[in-house]
Amino acid sequence: ISPSITPSVSPSASSAPSISPSITPSVSPSASFAPSISPSVTPSSSPSVDCKFCQTIRTCSIQPDPHYTAWDNSYYDFHGGCDQYAVKNDQIEIQIATRPRTYYSTITQISVVMLASGEYFKIELGSTPPVWNFASSTATVTATLYGHQIDFASFSNTFIRINEYSYGFSLQIEGIGALFSDSEGMCGSWNYGGVRLADGTSYNTAGGMAATAATSFPLAQSWNVPSGTSKLLAPSALCDASRICTATTTPTSFGCTDTRRRHLQANPNCSKTCDDIPNAIDVLNCKQDVLLTGDTSFACQQSYLDP
Numbered sequence: 001i002s003p004s005i006t007p008s009v010s011p012s013a014s015s016a017p018s019i020s021p022s023i024t025p026s027v028s029p030s031a032s033f034a035p036s037i038s039p040s041v042t043p044s045s046s047p048s049v050d051c052k053f054c055q056t057i058r059t060c061s062i063q064p065d066p067h068y069t070a071w072d073n074s075y076y077d078f079h080g081g082c083d084q085y086a087v088k089n090d091q092i093e094i095q096i097a098t099r100p101r102t103y104y105s106t107i108t109q110i111s112v113v114m115l116a117s118g119e120y121f122k123i124e125l126g127s128t129p130p131v132w133n134f135a136s137s138t139a140t141v142t143a144t145l146y147g148h149q150i151d152f153a154s155f156s157n158t159f160i161r162i163n164e165y166s167y168g169f170s171l172q173i174e175g176i177g178a179l180f181s182d183s184e185g186m187c188g189s190w191n192y193g194g195v196r197l198a199d200g201t202s203y204n205t206a207g208g209m210a211a212t213a214a215t216s217f218p219l220a221q222s223w224n225v226p227s228g229t230s231k232l233l234a235p236s237a238l239c240d241a242s243r244i245c246t247a248t249t250t251p252t253s254f255g256c257t258d259t260r261r262r263h264l265q266a267n268p269n270c271s272k273t274c275d276d277i278p279n280a281i282d283v284l285n286c287k288q289d290v291l292l293t294g295d296t297s298f299a300c301q302q303s304y305l306d307p
Contacts, residue, residue, distance in 0.1 A: 052191045053177040057157050060187035062086060062096065063303055064168035065104045065292065067209060067285040070188030070195050071180075074205040075281055076212035076219075077288070078186075079105045081254040082239035083225040083232055086171065089183040089190075091115060094160070095225050096171065096186075097232055100245040100254050104292050106168030111231040112150060112160055114138060121150055123162060124233045125169060131233075146302045155179045163303050167266050170303035185223050198222040209288045217241035266293075270300035279307040 058071045069075045080100065087094040097109035108125040119138050123130035130148060132141050139152045146163040158175035173187065180190050188195040195203040203219045205212055220239060227237045240253060249255035266289075273296065274286035282304045289298035298304070 051177050051181040054181060055176055055178070057174060057176055058180070058190070059307075060087070060171075060173045061303070061307065062107060062171040062186070063282070063285055063301070064106045064165070064170060065209075065285070065289055066098055066107055066168075067288065068186055068195075069281055070205075071190055072188060072193045073281065074188065074194060075209070075284075076195065076203070076205045076216055077209040078216040078220050079213050079243040080217055080220060080239070080241040081105055081236075081243075081245075082220045083109075083227075083230060083235055084220055085185040085223045085225055087173065087180065087183045087187050088185045088223075089180065091179060092183070093231065094171070094173070094185075094187075095231050096169075097234070097236070100240070100243045101167075102244055102256070104289075105243050107171065108168065109232045109234060110162055110169055110171055111233070113231045120231060121148070121160075122231070122233050123148070123164070123169070125164065127233070152179065161303075165266065165301070170301070172303055172307070186220070195219065209284065266295050267297040267300035270297035272299040272305075274299045277304045279304070282307055 059069075060071050061069045065077060065079065067075065067077055078098070081098055083095065083097045085093060086096050091114065093111075093113045093115060095111045095113070096107050098105045099108045109123065111120060111122045113120045117135075117138065119132075119134045121130060121132040121134065121141060134141060134150070137153055139150050142149050142151070144161070144163075146165070147169070148162050150160040152158045152175075155176055155178055158179055161172040163170045163172075177190065183190045184196060184198070186195075195205055197203060197219055199222065204215070224239045225232070225235065227235050236254075238251070238254065242253065244253075245256035246253045247255065274283050274290065276299060277283045277286055286298050286301070286304055290296055
């Protein structure tokens with residue numbers, strides 16, 4: 001069950017603010033390709049012989065704006081509207097749709113699909129409840145306070161958590177190589193580290209959120225989901241670099257009615273600050289949210305408080 005979180009009135013989307021934030025990260029993502037978690041894992045599946053880092057646990061998160069943190073903890077922003085592969089390999093696809101809100105863009109759809117069986121979980125912001133057809137031997141879907149969590153039966157330490165807010169979804173993935181080996185996409189390269197375009201060209205994540213927001217459109221274009229193969233509930237062939245929405249959808253721009261408009265306060269009654277967030281990268285994400293929107297209540301976003 002998706003919770004009902006209803007912030008207050010939205011501002012005008014007639015123009016985009018001119019913001020040149022200067023954020024000096026308090027952390028530097030590791031240049032080495034090492035997992036952030038190194039537990040002792042007992043395999044619960046039978047990975048293929050060419051599986052890379054089969055029992056290594058890694059995480060990827062995509063937060064509203066959106067802020068992308070890849071498997072190797074490198075991070076970047078993309079503020080346009082586009083249907084994208086977050087994760088893509090021969091076993092699983094995770095597709096997302098982002099849509100512009102003028103001050104930023106947000107995740108409005110997520111689909112998780114097991115390719116061999118066709119089993120899926122699909123959700124769209126502000127629409128009907130999510131739909132899924134996972135067999136219990138594949139995965140269980142649990143309603144949480146803020147959204148849903150998918151736990152995979154055959155893969156230990158592996159889940160997908162989707163939180164829904166009035167302003168967009170957050171996507172949090174934790175898993176092992178037995179499922180995510182060979183995956184590429186906006187979450188980065190599982191096997192090789194970093195973030196790469198679909199043709200294998202490395203994408204430079206240096207400069208943090210503000211710098212990469214200006215350079216990430218070719219990356220999103222390369223991982224654009226063709227409408228003919230989309231698993232999203234409401235796919236679009238349009239992939240646009242702009243975070244500016246227009247009065248109506250056109251062949252070259254998304255309309256502001258394609259998703260709920262930005263609200264004055266994302267998380268009402270929030271008394272926290274960004275510095276209260278436990279994960280250093282999410283502290284930076286939160287501060288960027290505040291710079292873009294002027295809304296300090298992003299400090300209470302649940303996916304930041306429980307990474």
